[in-house]
Amino acid sequence: MSTSACVLRWSSQAHLRRAEKGGGASSAAAAAAAHRPQKPALFFAGEPQTRRFPKKLLFPRSASRRGGGGGGGGFSRKPKSQPIRPFTTVMQWQECSSQIEVGVPCSVAYQCYSDRETIPQWMPFISSVKILQDKPDLSRWSLKYEVFGRNVEFSWLARNMQPIPNQKIHWRSLEGLPNRGAVRFFPTGPSSCRIQLTVSYEIPEILAPVASALKPFLEGLLTNGLERFATFARDYERKIPQR
Numbered sequence: 001m002s003t004s005a006c007v008l009r010w011s012s013q014a015h016l017r018r019a020e021k022g023g024g025a026s027s028a029a030a031a032a033a034a035h036r037p038q039k040p041a042l043f044f045a046g047e048p049q050t051r052r053f054p055k056k057l058l059f060p061r062s063a064s065r066r067g068g069g070g071g072g073g074g075f076s077r078k079p080k081s082q083p084i085r086p087f088t089t090v091m092q093w094q095e096c097s098s099q100i101e102v103g104v105p106c107s108v109a110y111q112c113y114s115d116r117e118t119i120p121q122w123m124p125f126i127s128s129v130k131i132l133q134d135k136p137d138l139s140r141w142s143l144k145y146e147v148f149g150r151n152v153e154f155s156w157l158a159r160n161m162q163p164i165p166n167q168k169i170h171w172r173s174l175e176g177l178p179n180r181g182a183v184r185f186f187p188t189g190p191s192s193c194r195i196q197l198t199v200s201y202e203i204p205e206i207l208a209p210v211a212s213a214l215k216p217f218l219e220g221l222l223t224n225g226l227e228r229f230a231t232f233a234r235d236y237e238r239k240i241p242q243r
Contacts, residue, residue, distance in 0.1 A: 092203050094215050098222035099196040102230045104237050106185040106193040110166045112236045113183055113195075113229070122228040125221055143177070147217065148210050178202040195229070197222055 102109050112118075116139050120126045125145040132138040143154045156176030163169050170182035181199040188194050199222065203211050 092211065093200055094203055094211070094218075095198065095200045096215055096219045096222055097196065097198040098219055098226055099194060100223070100226040100230060101188060101192060101194045102233055103192050104233045105191055106166045106187045108237045108240070109193050109195060109233050110169070110185050112233045113169060114163075116160075118232075122232045123225040124228075125225075138174075141176075145221075147207065148213070150206070152204070152206065154204065177204065195226060197226060 104112075116129045117131060119129050125143055126141065127144040128140075128142045130140045132140070137160045139158055139160070141156050141158055143152070145152060154177040156173040156179065158171045158173050158179075161170045161172065166185060168182060168184050170180075172180040179199065179201040181197070183198075184196045186194040186196070199218075203214065207214055
């Protein structure tokens with residue numbers, strides 16, 4: 001038996017003798033503690049057991065847990081959920097179209113239709129068109145008409161998009177009543193052409209109850225307007241100086 005073991009045994013027996021003589025609870029507890037096995041401490045391999053692991057080595061905090069960047073290990077934070085945007089309803093759009101054959105060449109019909117301020121003379125539901133002097137591609141439109149017993153009035157600012165000479169005129173509204181449209185010209189002979197007019201618009205709230213009947217009603221107005229345009233274009237051609 002080694003010297004350290006003998007010393008440990010003698011110390012334990014001495015504690016027991018003192019506990020028996022004292023007879024107190026505290027002495028007995030102290031004696032029992034002397035025989036209680038000690039928990040081994042964590043240690044590095046090859047080094048004395050007195051060296052313990054630092055707390056930071058046992059439980060490291062990852063960069064992502066601290067809120068930093070970093071990629072690899074550790075627990076990453078969950079991204080914050082984005083708020084749900086409320087669903088926005090959109091008014092229904094309708095598209096109306098009409099076409100007619102006109103007894104003038106495409107060039108004459110195109111030139112006549114390009115004179116926007118004369119449109120109220122042949123389109124029944126357009127009350128006025130005014131071209132902005134400083135911006136000729138912009139124009140203000142006014143609509144006044146009785147629709148199914150209701151007097152309606154709308155206005156909008158429209159921009160004429162880049163045209164295709166003698167083939168296409170198209171526009172879209174910038175403010176006011178949302179609408180867009182196009183007029184196309186197709187030659188059918190040396191002195192005649194076919195005109196196709198298409199208009200799309202957002203149904204105004206006041207006309208929502210009659211939306212199903214609105215399209216055929218407006219297509220009838222467009223056809224009536226193009227028939228009047230055919231007469232207007234022939235008169236316009238007569239006024240063109242002959243070369």
